[in-house]
Amino acid sequence: xxxxxxxxxxxxxxxxxxxxxxxxxxxxxxxxKGIWTTIHLSVVCILLSVFVGMTGAWLQxxxxxxxxxxxxxxxxxxxxxxxxxxxxxxxxxxxRTLAGFFDVKGGMMDSxxxxxxxxxxxxGAFNTEIFRAGVEAVPKSTIEASEALGYxxxxxxxxxxxxxxxxxxxxxLNNNLINLVKTTTVAYAIAVPETLYISNQIWSDEYNVPxxxxxxxxxxxxxxxxxxxxxxxxxxxxxxxxxxx
Amino acid sequence: xxxxxxxxxxxxxxxxxxxxxxxxxxxxxxxxGKLVAGVKADYAPxxxxxxxxxxxxxxxxxxxxxANRIGEQAGKExxxxxxxxxxxxxxxxxxxxxxxxMIATMSDKPERREVVGIVQPNYYSSGVAIxxxxxxxxxxxxxxxxxxxCGIQGAWYNKEHGDKNGAEMIVFKGVxxxxxxxxxxxxxGWLYDDxxxxxxxxxxxxxxxxxxxxxxxxxxxxxxxxxRKEEIQDPIGKTLSAAIIDWxxxxxxxxxxxxxxxxxxxWVLDMRDKCNAGDKSCDDVLDEGE
Numbered sequence: 001x002x003x004x005x006x007x008x009x010x011x012x013x014x015x016x017x018x019x020x021x022x023x024x025x026x027x028x029x030x031x032x033k034g035i036w037t038t039i040h041l042s043v044v045c046i047l048l049s050v051f052v053g054m055t056g057a058w059l060q061x062x063x064x065x066x067x068x069x070x071x072x073x074x075x076x077x078x079x080x081x082x083x084x085x086x087x088x089x090x091x092x093x094x095x096r097t098l099a100g101f102f103d104v105k106g107g108m109m110d111s112x113x114x115x116x117x118x119x120x121x122x123x124g125a126f127n128t129e130i131f132r133a134g135v136e137a138v139p140k141s142t143i144e145a146s147e148a149l150g151y152x153x154x155x156x157x158x159x160x161x162x163x164x165x166x167x168x169x170x171x172x173l174n175n176n177l178i179n180l181v182k183t184t185t186v187a188y189a190i191a192v193p194e195t196l197y198i199s200n201q202i203w204s205d206e207y208n209v210p211x212x213x214x215x216x217x218x219x220x221x222x223x224x225x226x227x228x229x230x231x232x233x234x235x236x237x238x239x240x241x242x243x244x245x
Numbered sequence: 246x247x248x249x250x251x252x253x254x255x256x257x258x259x260x261x262x263x264x265x266x267x268x269x270x271x272x273x274x275x276x277x278g279k280l281v282a283g284v285k286a287d288y289a290p291x292x293x294x295x296x297x298x299x300x301x302x303x304x305x306x307x308x309x310x311x312a313n314r315i316g317e318q319a320g321k322e323x324x325x326x327x328x329x330x331x332x333x334x335x336x337x338x339x340x341x342x343x344x345x346x347m348i349a350t351m352s353d354k355p356e357r358r359e360v361v362g363i364v365q366p367n368y369y370s371s372g373v374a375i376x377x378x379x380x381x382x383x384x385x386x387x388x389x390x391x392x393x394x395c396g397i398q399g400a401w402y403n404k405e406h407g408d409k410n411g412a413e414m415i416v417f418k419g420v421x422x423x424x425x426x427x428x429x430x431x432x433x434g435w436l437y438d439d440x441x442x443x444x445x446x447x448x449x450x451x452x453x454x455x456x457x458x459x460x461x462x463x464x465x466x467x468x469x470x471x472x473r474k475e476e477i478q479d480p481i482g483k484t485l486s487a488a489i490i491d492w493x494x495x496x497x498x499x500x501x502x503x504x505x506x507x508x509x510x511x512w513v514l515d516m517r518d519k520c521n522a523g524d525k526s527c528d529d530v531l532d533e534g535e
Contacts, residue, residue, distance in 0.1 A: 026408075092425055099429065106430035111415070191415040191426075201416065204399040 034198030053127025134165030353469035362477030367467035486529035
């Protein structure tokens with residue numbers, strides 16, 4: 001490993017390409033932590049947003065009109081506002097109000113917590129609509145058949161509708177989750193130490209803006225690349241021959 | 246209109262010629278019985294407006310004292326006329342002869358010495374410190390270890406004085422966000438320019454009553470008083486230098502800090518000792534490294 005670090009140090013001395021994240025232990029440490037935070041934040045938000053989406057799509061089919069209205073309101077709130085505005089709103093406005101109400105010192109939740117909530121619900125709003133499209137694509141006759149077999153409403157959703165809906169909406173879901181990973185960068189506005197935030201600090205300290213811009217670009221290319229690869233594998237894996245084609 | 250412009254232009258030209266010909270601004274000040282000084286009005290408590298709109302502050306006190314000194318030497322009352330300047334025009338005001346001297350919170354930087362005559366020694370200094378909540382337990386730079394400290398994105402001292410002292414830095418894009426985060430208690434301290442903390446304490450004492458500057462000030466950048474570049478060796482420059490040396494020696498600057506509610510600056514105390522010991526950093530010549 002040492003030889004790699006030395007090579008990057010030489011690159012700086014010989015060509016002025018200053019990639020301190022390789023040869024400066026301090027910068028390397030915080031940069032790796034930044035990438036880890038991005039991965040962590042992305043995974044948590046993906047799981048939560050998918051869960052929110054599934055729940056939302058189910059509640060949308062509710063018999064009760066006010067439940068459907070609540071879901072519609074939620075979608076309007078999160079889908080129609082920019083994620084950066086949401087983050088600021090939650091971190092500075094909602095948190096302060098809640099902290100004042102419960103008389104908590106130092107804020108209710110840290111920036112990471114608010115980023116998870118905001119981003120999960122943001123992507124969850126889109127996921128709800130995506131799942132709805134999937135659910136609506138399941139043939140009515142299939143639902144009727146499962147009703148005839150004595151399934152309850154929840155069982156039908158859990159075992160029949162959702163698995164089939166999944167397969168229909170995966171391409172759209174992939175798109176949204178990829179967008180979610182990229183949207184985690186806005187969390188740097190509320191000081192979540194993710195990749196872009198850390199890179200910003202490194203280029204402020206080392207004056208190596210162009211180098212770090214390239215690094216950030218490559219990091220996201222790789223991270224999203226891995227996600228796309230995994231999702232495609234999964235899509236192939238759960239393919240039902242003859243369905244949705 | 247055009248004629249009037251030409252007249253104005255010629256008058257300005259004549260005026261500036263007169264200045265360069267006369268050169269001895271100090272003599273002019275004495276003849277006029279008036280010292281015209283450039284000061285800040287937006288930098289409490291160094292230069293600010295009081296309730297009735299008058300410009301007051303630490304630097305204004307210095308200028309009044311300088312006028313007294315000139316008056317004593319000349320055996321004549323010297324009046325002070327304050328001209329309010331801002332950071333972007335203060336050097337031009339001096340160059341154009343609108344003011345005789347300038348004491349306006351200006352950091353002494355080499356590129357500024359090219360434009361105006363920054364007299365030696367420097368009269369003040371500001372640096373970086375931490376404004377901390379009273380029960381944060383922060384008393385020096387070591388005690389910020391493991392604590393949440395807020396900062397501004399892009400400041401060079403975040404790493405040098407924050408991360409490297411073991412603090413957990415939380416940095417935001419702008420000052421308002423940091424202020425909100427500090428006051429919400431999201432961090433126990435704020436790493437920033439100490440001269441930005443003091444006006445907050447002075448202007449909004451209620452808002453900042455639980456916060457004090459908790460660490461010694463580091464990374465000092467000295468502030469310079471200035472005359473026109475070509476006059477730095479002339480009587481006006483020398484008189485200003487002598488006054489600053491005397492302020493350091495007699496502890497006047499430390500007294501002014503107390504008067505205006507500014508915490509004691511280590512740099513000022515060091516300069517007092519140096520000046521009384523006859524150190525060469527406290528003479529009126531620019532030594533190497535100063």
